[in-house]
Amino acid sequence: MNIQVNDRVVEVFSGAQVADALRAYSQVTWKQVQNGAKVVLDGAGHEVALDGALAEGSRLRVKRAARRGGRA
């Protein structure tokens, strides 16, 4: 199945999860998400978990995680 991650389409196996699409996209991005520096959003801008299910044509966007405990 084809999944759009940021500006690129990656092909992953049927039944793949969000984590699989990220790994197929970029190992660097995958590690940034794993360590909490970045978060994954769906096409509508909602945060999705790494074990979330995907469907053909799903869209994901990776963005920098909000800073915790920063100044208001």
Added chain:
Amino acid sequence: MSRRAAVIRALLPLLALLAFSSCASLPPAAPAVPPAQESRVVIFHFNDVHGKIDGFPKVAALIDAERRRGSDVLVFCAGDNFTGNPVIDQYDPPGRPMLELLNRLGVDLMTPGNHEFDVGMENLRLFAAQARFPFVSVNIRPRPGNEIPNLYASRLLTTKSGVRIAVFGLIQIEPGNGLPSTHPDRVQGLRFSEPLATALEMKPLRRNADAFLALTHIGYEEDVKLAASMPELDAIIGGHSHTRVAPAETVNGVLVAQAGSDLRWLGRVELLVRGGRVAAKKGELIDVKGLAAEDPEVKAMVARFNDNPAFARVIATAPFAIEGKDALGSMMTDAMRAVHGLDVAFQNEGGIRLRRLDPAITLKDVYTLDPFGNQVVEIAMNAGEIRSLLRDSFEKGRELDLQVSGLSYTIRTDKELRILGIDLRGLDGRPLAEDRDYKVGVSSYVASSYRFAHRDPGRSLNATTAEALIRYLQDGADLSLYRDIQRAFQDPPGRNDRY
């Protein structure tokens, strides 16, 4: 068949009749709430808990507090209670902790998710029969004799203040095989219809209720499509995609809610019902970790379940300790190949997290050896594509990386560790046939992280590599094989210590 299962099977026709009658005989349309009266209904919801039970004491305390305030409270579960926490998944009987916790919480309605089937049909039937709440799913169609107790297409709930809420359920199916994302063997005897098209058959429920909801396990994107095609709905409470919808969105006038996963959030949908219709609605997510109060009784239940005695149970005994990545990797890949009927299986060495397994092998040992929850992925590959995978695996660290079952291989290199060639040999020791495809199994980590040529994108077999090993061991695998065994070679020998 156990006596308990036999009783359930005997009751199935009656339960099926009840399920049908619940769909077919809704009372005639009439607003239950007089026009002047206004009721506030609070629906707490969660989805995709996947055995992560530690948040239940806080969730129980919050829900009970809302009930004590006198609100009209309902609790919905949008599916996928199992698969994701081995301590819970391996409970005996499977699913028992989730059943007891959902019963204690006072869940009013649940829709089954694809992972509900992971425990097997007989265990799911036991779970459903002992649940003190009904299941709803309109697109699960059991064949005669395969009914699931307590499963209905829809339910009409009446709150204590008399508000009538019609709810139907939906489960996702894969476009390829038309089945939910679980192993096909686990849903034998069931048929599934396309969820969005089937949902349209539920439109008449609107006439008989003050509020009309869908409780789904089809994923957020499909929920949005459902909202677009069914403006009759007041709200969709969903699961499957693990989406954190905060606050709930309004799509085509329909509130769409989903509460992430793993019980990190609890959804709270509030409906203001006036004159037999929903006059206002909103949804939010509550951060479970941030809640202070805990229910002591539920806390004790969670502690008991987390101390799962099955985890320490010995599931196989080897004649000696199994040591080193060659032996452990050979055993793990043999398990994948045997359990899933594959020709070849690979396991990356980074996914082998023990150096030694003592002869008495427990469930805990298996999950320590293979803790990542990776799925088995099947890919049709020819010999050239297998070489492409091996090439990428070697070039990552200039050393052997993939353990294998079903063949052996030698990577020939020059002094600078540049690959000169890769020789593949079958189980008979002869060169692997070049002109055919092989059913190759790899972990989902390898499938998505390694860069290799393969015409077939592959498919998840909806089972983890650890589960394959557990089944292999429980089925009495010959563990005497796993000493002084080597199937991956480098010529000339590399710097791997091959411990």
